[in-house]
Amino acid sequence: MKLHEIAHARTGDKGDTSNISVIAYRVEDWPLIDREVTPERVARHLGGVMASDVTRYALPQLCALNFVIRGALTGGVTRSLALDAHGKCLASVLLEMRL
Amino acid sequence: MSVVRIGTGAGFQGDRIAPAVDLAERGELDFLIFECLAERTIALAQQARLADPAAGYDPLLERRMRAVLPACARNGTRIVTNMGAANPRAAAERTRAVVRELGLPLTVAAVTGDDVLGLVGDSLLTETGAPARALEDRLISANAYIGVAGIVEALDAGADIVICGRASDPALFLAPLVHRFGWAMDDWARLGRGTLIGHLLECSAQITGGYFADPGVKEVPDLAEVGFPLAEVSEDGTAVITKLPGTGGLVTRATCTEQLLYEIHDPARYIQPDVVADFSQVELEEVGPDRVLVTGGSGHPASGQLKVSVGYRDGWRGEGQISYAGANCVARGRLAAEVVHRRLADLGGRILEERSELIGLDAVAPAAARGAADPSEVRLRIAARCADEEAAERIGEEVESLYLCGPAGGGGVSRSSREIIAVASTLIPAASVSVRVELTERIEA
Numbered sequence: 001m002k003l004h005e006i007a008h009a010r011t012g013d014k015g016d017t018s019n020i021s022v023i024a025y026r027v028e029d030w031p032l033i034d035r036e037v038t039p040e041r042v043a044r045h046l047g048g049v050m051a052s053d054v055t056r057y058a059l060p061q062l063c064a065l066n067f068v069i070r071g072a073l074t075g076g077v078t079r080s081l082a083l084d085a086h087g088k089c090l091a092s093v094l095l096e097m098r099l
Numbered sequence: 100m101s102v103v104r105i106g107t108g109a110g111f112q113g114d115r116i117a118p119a120v121d122l123a124e125r126g127e128l129d130f131l132i133f134e135c136l137a138e139r140t141i142a143l144a145q146q147a148r149l150a151d152p153a154a155g156y157d158p159l160l161e162r163r164m165r166a167v168l169p170a171c172a173r174n175g176t177r178i179v180t181n182m183g184a185a186n187p188r189a190a191a192e193r194t195r196a197v198v199r200e201l202g203l204p205l206t207v208a209a210v211t212g213d214d215v216l217g218l219v220g221d222s223l224l225t226e227t228g229a230p231a232r233a234l235e236d237r238l239i240s241a242n243a244y245i246g247v248a249g250i251v252e253a254l255d256a257g258a259d260i261v262i263c264g265r266a267s268d269p270a271l272f273l274a275p276l277v278h279r280f281g282w283a284m285d286d287w288a289r290l291g292r293g294t295l296i297g298h299l300l301e302c303s304a305q306i307t308g309g310y311f312a313d314p315g316v317k318e319v320p321d322l323a324e325v326g327f328p329l330a331e332v333s334e335d336g337t338a339v340i341t342k343l344p345g346t347g348g349l350v351t352r353a354t355c356t357e358q359l360l361y362e363i364h365d366p367a368r369y370i371q372p373d374v375v376a377d378f379s380q381v382e383l384e385e386v387g388p389d390r391v392l393v394t395g396g397s398g399h400p401a402s403g404q405l406k407v408s409v410g411y412r413d414g415w416r417g418e419g420q421i422s423y424a425g426a427n428c429v430a431r432g433r434l435a436a437e438v439v440h441r442r443l444a445d446l447g448g449r450i451l452e453e454r455s456e457l458i459g460l461d462a463v464a465p466a467a468a469r470g471a472a473d474p475s476e477v478r479l480r481i482a483a484r485c486a487d488e489e490a491a492e493r494i495g496e497e498v499e500s501l502y503l504c505g506p507a508g509g510g511g512v513s514r515s516s517r518e519i520i521a522v523a524s525t526l527i528p529a530a531s532v533s534v535r536v537e538l539t540e541r542i543e544a
Contacts, residue, residue, distance in 0.1 A: 008317055008353065010310070012362030015138070015524060016226070021360035023353065046465045057366050061382055061395075066360045078139040079413060079521045081454050081482040083462045093464045 001099050007033055009091035018050075018072035018087045020094055024063035033065065034058060036099050042067055045097045046090070067094075103279050105272060105296070106329035108167065108178075109133040110303030112140055112157060116166050118304070118327040118346070123170035125343055126329055130275040131171060133163060133180035134268050134301045141265050142410025142520045144185035145240035155185035156193070164197045164260075172203040172259075179250055179271050183262040185240065187211050188537065191262045195539050198260075208258035210249035212534035213265040215527060216241045219407055222525040231409055231525060239520070240410035243527060246372030246401075249534035250274035256538055265408065267372050269297030280334050290374035291398020292336025295381065298369070299340055299358050299393065303327045306340060306358040308348030321347030330393075340391045350389040359383070372405055372529065374398040404526040413521035414451060414484050417491030419498025419514040420458075423506070424476035431506040432457045432479045438505055439481050439497045449490040453483040478511075484519060491516040 003022070006029040012019040022037055024030045043051035046069070053070040073087050074080040106128045108119035112135045123131055135157050148155025157163075160182045171178060183190040191209035198205045219241040220232040231238060242265035251274050253261040263271075273293040276282065282289045299306055304325045312319040319325070326346025330338040340350055359378060363369045367379040377397040384392045419439070423431045436455040443450060456462040458478040481498060485491040495514025502509060 004316070008313065008357065010357040010361060012360075014362055014364070015522070017364070019360070019362050019364055021357060023356050023360075025353070048466050050465050055365075057379075059360075059366060059379060059381075061380070062356050062359070064356055064360060066363070066366060068364045076138075076522065078142070079484070079519060081416070081452060081484060083456065083458065083480060089463045090465070 002095065003037065003097040003099055004095035007095065009095055011088050011091040013073060013077065013086045016071055016073045016076040018069045018090055020067045020069070020091050022065045022067070022094065027063055030060070030063040032099060033063070034060070037065060037097070039067070041097065042094065045094060101334065103130070103276060103332045104128045104329060105130045105132065105275060105300070105332060107132055107134070107300045107303045107327045109135050109163065110301060110305060111135060111137055112159065114303055116159070116163055118325070119163065120166050120170065121343060121346065122327055122329060123167040123174065123176060127174065128176045128329060129279065131167065131176050131178050132271050132300070133178065133182055134271055136181045136184055136265060138408060139520070139522055141184055141242050141408060142240050142522055145410055146520055148185045149239065153189055156187070156190035157182035157184055160190055161193060161197060164194050165201070168198065168201055168203055168205070172205055177254065177275070178260045179275060180261070181263050181266055181271060183209060183264045185264060187262050187264045191537070191539065194260055194262060205259040206257055207260045207539045208253035208256070208262065209537045210253060210261060210263035210266070210534060211537065212249065212532055213242045213245045213263070215243045215407060215532060218527060218531055219409065219525060222407065222527055224409060225524040227523070234411045237412040238409065239412060241407050243405040243407045243532050244372055245405065245532060245534055246270050247274035247277050249536050251278045253536045253538065254278040256536065258538055268301040269294040269371060270373065272297030272300055273373065276332060284373065285400070287374055287398040287400055289336045291376040292396040294369065294371050294374055294376040294398065295378055295393065295396035296330050296332055296338045298363065299355065300328055300330055302358060302361065304348060305361065306354050307342045307350055308354060311354055311357065317353070319348055323347060336396065338393050339386065340393060341389055350391055352383045352385055352391060355383045355391045355393070370402060372401065374401050401529070403529050405529045405532060407525045407527055409523045409525060410520050411523065413519045414486055415488045415491035415516055416482065416484055416519050417494030417516040418480065418482040419495040419512065420478055420480045421498055421501055421509045422476060422478045422511045423509055425508070428475070428477050429457060429460060429473050431508065432477045434506045435479050435501050435509060436481060438501065442497045443493060446485070446490050446493060449486045451484045451486060453481070455479065455481040488516065
């Protein structure tokens, strides 16, 4: 099963840091997401420079996780040469993760 | 119990104007807030001001004011905005001219003091660890994220329209609540809750169904006419987030949760000028159609330091794109990239950083997440950060020459170059920043 089937997500950015939320649609799926979507698995899924520094925060009352990935955006929005300089697409990429 | 109604008129510089007019006319608002400054916008505004001392404020300021002021004046709705950007005084002057022309009895205030270019020389940049002064003449701006003090002072003095530059985004919303409810500036729990409300509202439609739709999974009704949000705030800092009847979009626990976590990093420590807000125990409850009750926000004492956004010139950026389609398009795209890369070799050290990618294949998703199947078309994109404008121009020139000298079947070239204004961060003591309020005399109708 893809994470996309049981969760939604949004990416934000500050400077060179990406912030990706992952939120369960249903309370009953929260334990699985909490257990499986670890910082290590997120780092492995995104790979490359994204994998360097992943911190995870949990908000169980909202069935939500918040991932903070430092150094993820090749210098930040004004300086980056990336097509998606904000990294806005990353949340959807993360939802491709298989559980 | 009195409730303050506060709405969002804009969540970024280019946001739509019609939903703000709708809120001004039908929202029965006490306050309408326009948040128009992204991290990079202020540095670009400073660049505009350097070129023209009368410029540097939001280009849409006049259109926005003209559109909403008649309804705001009629309904007693006061405005707070950071559309002053790099030049709040000029923005207030321009607004005053609109007010006069429309014949409205409104007072306009400018809040200044966020420009700290003269104070940051010795401050160390977070990104490099070097003092700001090491950037020498490349340094063009330094703006502190100021808190609510100046805005509250202006509202207390009777301003109907308060225009500031780089205030923190949630402070634009927190200030009217502090003004109206008289919250103490060491009531950390209430300041945290007001910050929470500001954070939820600051991105306009991002909490009412904008940036949310995922067809088949997350449906959003009438997205094309998505409405902007408003909050009904109680004295204890709890609030209901909602939107106007008849507008598109939706307000649910899910839209509010996405916005709650947007860009905040550690939910227990969302560092703001007036408070370190704590969102870690927030509860969201759907209490009616498009109505979400927000409780559980809190806060801790402010850090005593202000974040400063430093803008500096950082070379030039050149880019060129060309499309390839059909049989073997990926290989032809890769060959085209190789040709351009070799052609640029004579620029040597004038190219500081270069990247090429095939849009539709490897441009956006990180390497680990990419699929293997070949697409039916790709667009080659080559971008480089260069030391000078001429080198940046060469990127597009070389891509354009692929028309006759590159692989088979390339089409649709586009090219561009522009100066890069980079943004870095530092911290300065809050006590070193002096915020000032300039109130113009009331213009009588």
